[in-house]
Amino acid sequence: MYEKEYLMLPGPTPVPPRVLRALSEPLINHRGPSFKKLIEDVTEGIRYVYQTKHDVLILPASGTGGMEASIVNFLSPGDKVLALSIGAFGDRYATIAKNYGCIVDKVDFEWGTAIDLDVVKAQLDADVNQEYKAILVTHNETSTGVCNDLEGLGNIRGDHPALLLVDSVSGLGVMDVRPDEWGLxxxxxxxQKGFMIPPGLAFISVSPKAxxxxxESKxxxxxxxxxxxxxxxxKGQTPVTPALPQYTGLREALKIFQEKGMDYMFAKQLYLRDMTRAAxxxxxxxxxxxxxxxxAAVTAVWAPDGxxxxxxxxxxxxxxxxVLAGGQKQLENKIFRIGHLGYxxxxxxxxxxxALEMCLQELGYPxxxxxxxxxxxxxIMSRKGII
Amino acid sequence: MYEKEYLMLPGPTPVPPRVLRALSEPLINHRGPSFKKLIEDVTEGIRYVYQTKHDVLILPASGTGGMEASIVNFLSPGDKVLALSIGAFGDRYATIAKNYGCIVDKVDFEWGTAIDLDVVKAQLDADVNQEYKAILVTHNETSTGVCNDLEGLGNIRGDHPALLLVDSVSGLGVMDVRPDEWGLxxxxxxxQKGFMIPPGLAFISVSPKAxxxxxESKxxxxxxxxxxxxxxxxKGQTPVTPALPQYTGLREALKIFQEKGMDYMFAKQLYLRDMTRAAxxxxxxxxxxxxxxxxAAVTAVWAPDGxxxxxxxxxxxxxxxxVLAGGQKQLENKIFRIGHLGYxxxxxxxxxxxALEMCLQELGYPxxxxxxxxxxxxxIMSRKGII
Structure with a gap:
């Protein structure tokens, strides 16, 4: 295609040219010394972006694969879990747990709103025998452009023994997340979201409690x-053959995070969000x-009447x-979504x-x-010099 | 690295430069029209290499993920399966089935040998109530460089209702496989094996019977x-975000298969095998x-005494x-393996x-x-003009 495409999606996102080039390195032995150095370097880099001292592992999968891994590694059939859903990906998380035999107490919040911490607190208080083994929550709900308060949720979980399992597929690296401090x-x-590389890898952090x-998981x-x-x-390896181009791309992308620093990366994302919402x-x-x-990753907008x-x-x-994204499920054809994460x-x-102004005008919107x-x-001008 | 590396592994394999370049295309929307065209094209191309009219699906995973998919989609906990193992990957296939609750009758053949069809026949004949739901077999056992006779196995299975599930992770595209004719x-x-692209995708063909x-699978x-x-x-999509660089790489690699034809590709592999074994x-x-x-994918060689x-x-x-591969499990440090598939x-x-001659001489071998x-x-000279 000759025409330049603007990929304004909540993933896959545009990828910096230096990362695209890094995908094309000759293949290497995934059981040899070069890969050992590569996986050690990128694992440290991912922990920098995660802002965590917990273990972080790389899986050869999409984000959904990471979500499935977070269920099957820490839960057993028959375990009771509390699933908090504010949209399509919250629903998906609950479905995965159900498919693996968990007893899922699902609490749905209206699409477009965040979880209500008071409701969560009441639910946990009602669990007097502390039967919940885990709380499943979406950090950034891609389908609605809503971000949940993970710090607040961590506080409310308090001493309840339930694990806090977080789908931050489209949140991590985009918005400030602190697994260790917040008890995630x-x-x-x-x-393919905040990390600015093509799809093919999922990352997962694991606390000592997890x-x-x-x-115990069965x-x-x-x-x-x-x-x-x-x-x-x-030993510097992976159990199965890893998606090597994404690893070399990741090494290059992580350099950008380290050159710019996480404060800059988070501030930049808020800035992109703010200008999108203002417009x-x-x-x-x-x-x-x-x-x-x-x-800070995606803005969902109601289509005008008619x-x-x-x-x-x-x-x-x-x-x-x-390229914009559309609405999913009950929001289909009602909203459009502008992704503003990645490159x-x-x-x-x-x-x-x-472009949106021109399209809307031609579609009859004033x-x-x-x-x-x-x-x-x-x-842009109000924040000049800051970003 | 400046030095040119010879990646003589049974996967990941070297990748043609035109395929490496194709990895670096700008990202696209995996729910849009360009991806629809891409997945339709590569699916047809994969079926050409598979020589099948069965459905073929692409999974965002390594080969092991494909093996897991072949268990969890067609079997249920408690199902009895016959697992034929001639090496490390046959063992893995049996383990996956066991982990998902299947009752696994495992028949082990000595590492370095192929399955004995008479033994398999006796096993099936003894299954008078036709309780086996599936036969699990490795086509090309990467750990030993042995290839099983799938056509013969298909004949022996005959009218037994068990599904024939085949791990051809390192065999397909390298050696002649005919799913439809042989009842696979x-x-x-x-x-990352016969297809000459980097790791990150698994392919799976599914017969109407499967x-x-x-x-019925639970x-x-x-x-x-x-x-x-x-x-x-x-609808031209995948359930989760696909590993896009591997898709564009695959499109390019499949052009090579179509330009050269499968007869050429298979003959070339036999030729590489024959010269390796002769040497x-x-x-x-x-x-x-x-x-x-x-x-035709990998040759395992005993290290000389001492x-x-x-x-x-x-x-x-x-x-x-x-870069050569070593021996696994009981063959560790006893064999080395020369991969000769891919580019x-x-x-x-x-x-x-x-290089091997020089190394062996310096290590004291005459x-x-x-x-x-x-x-x-x-x-090479005896086959000039044929390849």
């Missing part, structure tokens, strides 16, 4: 066995999530090569909003051209 | 659910496998950058044998330099 026992993420649960497993992954990592509001559109719970969200996305893609910069947002882009520019 | 219900392979078993699953993969493929024998060394059952296999591999790697050509074998390379040259 297991945190799953994936390569390792104790691992020893769920069937082979490919997802984290004990095996840990044992192999100790959307300036156009008279309504984001699905309130400001206080809004994701205009189908799919028509907006189709026009954006066909006329301007700007996305401020002028990409400006371009996206400019837009003064420049109305949204001006809002983007104002955020 | 499920055939698993992986990207789909019937899928409908093993827990989410990530490996092939019914879900089939449903998504019908090894000319040096007075003994291959682990007899000629009749020898693999010389450790690890010392040979170490010297080959450190002094000549030739390997005749002069790579010549160079490898030349070698006249040129003794092995001459044998390679003779095979």
């Amino acid at each position: 026992d297991v945190v799953v993420t994936a390569a 390792w104790e649960a691992y020893a 769920a069937p497993k082979f490919y997802w066995d984290l004990g095996s992954a840990k044992k192999f990592l100790e 959307v509001k300036a156009l008279g559109l309504k984001p699905l999530a309130e400001d206080a719970i809004s994701s 205009i189908e969200a799919k028509a907006i996305n189709k026009k954006m893609r066909e006329e301007y090569n700007v 996305v910069q401020h002028l990409d947002i400006l371009a996206t909003i400019g 837009v003064v051209l420049g109305q949204g882009t001006k809002a983007v520019q104002e955020v | 219900d499920v055939v698993v392979t992986a990207a 789909w019937e078993a899928y409908a 093993a827990p699953k989410f990530y490996w659910d092939l019914g879900s993969a089939k449903k998504f493929l019908e 090894v024998k000319a040096l007075g060394l003994k291959p682990l496998a007899e000629d009749a059952i020898s693999s 010389i450790e296999a690890k010392a040979i591999n170490k010297k080959m790697r450190e002094e000549y950058n030739v 390997v050509q005749h002069l790579d074998i010549l160079a490898t044998i030349g 070698v006249v330099l040129g003794q092995g390379t001459k044998a390679v040259q003779e095979v």
Whole structure:
């Protein structure tokens, strides 16, 4: 394709050219000394981005594979778990636990809202015999652009023995997460989101308490066995053949995190979020999530009355090569989603909003051209020198 | 690294430069029209290499993930299966089935030999109530360089209702496999072997009879659910985010298969095997496998008396950058293995044998330099014009 594409998705994200180039290194022996150095380096780099001293393991899988690993390694059939869902990925997490024989108490919150910590507290208080073995929670709900308060959830869990299992597939590396301080026992993420590399790897952190649960787990497993992954990592290997291009890409991407620092990376993401939301509001559109719970990775926006969200996305893609995401399940055709994580910069947002203005105008929505882009520019200029 | 490395492993294999370049294409939306075209094209290309009209699905996993998928989709806890093992990967297949609750009748054949079809026949004849739900078999046993007779096994299975589940991770695309004609219900392979692309994808073919078993299967699953993969493929998608670089690499690699034709690809592999074996024998060394059952993907060789296999591999790697594989489990330090699949050509074998001669001589084994390379040259010259 000759035309430049703007991949404004909540994953896969655009990837820096230096990372794309690093994918093409000649293959190496995954049981040899070069790979040992590679896996040791990237494991340390991932822990830097994770801001954790817990073990971190790399799985040859998508984020969903990491979620499955977080269930089958720490739980057993018949275990009672509390699943908190605010959207499609919260539903998925509950389904995986159910498929592996867990007894799932699922609490659903309205799509577009965050978990209500008071409701969670009441649920845990009602569990007087402390039967819950785990709490499953989505950090950043990709389907709605809502971010849950993991620190608050960790506080509410308190001394309850349940493990806190976190799907942060689209959150980690994008927003500040502190597994050790907040008591997050297991945190799953994936390569193609905050890490700025192509899909093919999942990462999972494991607290000492989670390792104790691992020893008790009776769920069937082979490919997802984290004990095996840990044992192999100790000799600089993986149990099965790893996706080598993603490893060399990851090494390059991690250099960027280390050059820029996590403070910069998190601040940049908030900045991209803020300019996207400012523009959307300036156009008279309504984001699905309130400001206080809004994701730094993706912004979901209600399509204006009388205009189908799919028509907006189709026009954006066909006329301007700007790729947005749509709504899932009950939000299908009602919202569109602008991803702003990975290798996305401020002028990409400006371009996206400019294209959106033109599409909306042609679809019959009243837009003064420049109305949204001006809002983007104002955020850019107000933070000049900070980012 | 400046020095050129000879990756003579049974996977990951060297990858053609045009495939390495294809890994670095900009990321695309895995729910959009470009990916739909991509997955449709590569699925057709894989079926060409598989020589099958069965469904073929692509999984975001290593070959072991494909093996796990072949168990959890077609079997249930408590199912009786016959596992035929001739080495480390046969053992792995049996272990996966056991971990998922199958009752595994395991028949072990001596490492370095193939399955004995008479023994299998007796085993099936003894199963008068036809309790076996599946027969698990390794096509090409990577740990020993032995290839099993799948056509013969298919004939012996005959009308027994057991599914024939085949791990052809290092065999498919290297040696002639005919799932439809030979009655192979499920055939698993992986990207980094015969397909000449980097690791990160597994492929699995599913016969109509296997789909019937899928409908009955009660093993827990989410990530490996092939019914879900089939449903998504019908709309040109995958259930979870796919490893996109491997898909674009695969598209390029499949063009090579189509340009050259399968007859050429299979003949080339036999030619590489024959020159490797001729050279090894000319040096007075003994291959682990007899000629009749020898693999076209990898040749395992006994280390000469008094010389450790690890010392040979170490010297080959450190002094000549030739990477060989070692022995696994009971063969550790007793054999070395020369991989000759993927992007390997005749002069790579010549160079490898030349380096091996120098290493063996320095390790005290009596070698006249040129003794092995001459044998390679003779095979090359005898087949000139055919390959």
